[in-house]
Amino acid sequence: MDEAIGKLRQWIAESENIVFFGGAGVSTESGIPDFRSVDGLYNQKWAYPPETILSHSFFERDPEEFYRFYREKLVVRGAKPNQAHLRLAQLEQEGKLKAILTQNIDGLHQAAGSREVLELHGSTLRCYCARCRKSYPAAYINEGTGVPRCSCGGIVRPDVVLYEEPLDETILQKSMMYIRSADMLIIGGTSLAVYPAAGLINYYRGHKLVLVNRGVTPRDGEADLIVRGNIGQVFSQV
Secondary structure, three states: OHHHHHHHHHHHHHOOOEEEEEOHHHOHHHOOOOOOOOOOHHHOOOOOOHHHHOEHHHHHHOHHHHHHHHHHHHOOOOOOOOHHHHHHHHHHHOOOEEEEEEOOOOOHHHHHOOOOEEEOOEEEEEEEEOOOOOEEOOHHHHOOOOOOEOOOOOEEEEEEOOEOOOOOHHHHHHHHHHHHHOOEEEEEOOOOOOOOHHHHHHHOOOOOEEEEEOOOOOOHHHOOEEEEOOHHHHHOOO
């Protein structure tokens, strides 16, 4: 791994237009469980599978159960940015990193100081009325019990992309633009199994495609460099 980290360090030094694409593995070292690991949400017992509870149709059908799951499993309390978040923010400050594309909804990249963060799946730090679109502070839905209601009577929902819902087209287009123009694309902490987000890497045209992951991904054969390990530990060395 030392040789791979050395090459990653060299490529970062040589690059001026880096884009980072990250998933749940970026935040696991901050104490936030991912969805697909052995200890992830997809392998924990619940009344329904997480994919079902976190779907648009389930939200409309049983918002009480949706919020019981959401508050217990998805709302982050007390998590802090780890070495990966902090190093990426530093690379942005140095002018090397142009954007972070994240599948995470925890806001830790912004907490670390990153500015250009494209949240592909939204954020638990924002919410709005599903009927009138009025915005509310995150605590309005993240704390308490029951189904939060707007003054208009509608349900106040988190600004996250649920299953069965499309990604924001503006964010998608901007993500494509950043990836197309990147001279280096670093992908970290993601299984590359969730589409359409994972398909964004098809827009990369450079020759420094780096995968930083603990396990194998379906796109390993396309990578110019693979670094195995926890992403926070890796980024603490680059």
